[in-house]
Amino acid sequence: MPETLWRASLVLALYRNRHVAQARYLQLATIRGDGRPANRTLVFRGFLGETDAITVVTDMRTAKVREVEATPWVEACWYFPMTREQFRLGGRARVVREDAGDEADRQARRDAWRALSDATRQSFTWPMPGAPRDPAVPFVAATPDPEAPPADFGLIVLEPVEVDHLELDGNPQNRWIFRRDADGRWTGREVNP
Numbered sequence: 001m002p003e004t005l006w007r008a009s010l011v012l013a014l015y016r017n018r019h020v021a022q023a024r025y026l027q028l029a030t031i032r033g034d035g036r037p038a039n040r041t042l043v044f045r046g047f048l049g050e051t052d053a054i055t056v057v058t059d060m061r062t063a064k065v066r067e068v069e070a071t072p073w074v075e076a077c078w079y080f081p082m083t084r085e086q087f088r089l090g091g092r093a094r095v096v097r098e099d100a101g102d103e104a105d106r107q108a109r110r111d112a113w114r115a116l117s118d119a120t121r122q123s124f125t126w127p128m129p130g131a132p133r134d135p136a137v138p139f140v141a142a143t144p145d146p147e148a149p150p151a152d153f154g155l156i157v158l159e160p161v162e163v164d165h166l167e168l169d170g171n172p173q174n175r176w177i178f179r180r181d182a183d184g185r186w187t188g189r190e191v192n193p
Ligand SMILES: Cc1cc2nc3c(=O)[nH]c(=O)nc-3n(C[C@H](O)[C@H](O)[C@H](O)COP(=O)(O)O)c2cc1C
Pocket: 025, 038, 039, 040, 041, 042, 043, 044, 056, 057, 058, 059, 062, 063, 064, 065, 129, 130
């Protein structure tokens, strides 16, 4: 079995579900400061270059940023409706903020900002996420420069170390578990669904 077959399977799932907008939404679970889980939907923004790492973007002011920075262990759960398959990607995440991280991460952050729509870029100028809604505070602001990500724009990079791939089609269903060892080598095995 090829070492990183899960990545090829994920790329194939993205391709086969390319006409379904929801197929680019994944759920990312983090751990709150009090040990309870938190989970939310995010848009997949691509792999980090040719690596296995998954990228998403977020507002630096949101809770997930604090949670990832305090406890990097996360799990993403991703369902592809056309092909009826699920990927659970567990691993460590890091937040790429302004003026921090290595150059590849910083370039990925700039590229991700540039690739957003104007409407999404504008959402980073909105008032504090999660704060009480104040009708007096306006939401409309100038459209941000696509070449200049603001400080509130963050890229989250998830480096999976365990991937659980379940295909519902088939009787019985098919399931594989892939693990990455300390040297970065992936091994996978087929398991009962
Ligand atoms: C379909 C969908 C896509 C979303 N995509 C993103 C996203 O890419 N980035 C993001 O930060 N929040 C996204 N959100 C909002 C998050 O689910 C969440 O409400 C918000 O980020 C605050 O989460 P937090 O307080 O746990 O950090 C999306 C919500 C939905 C329903």
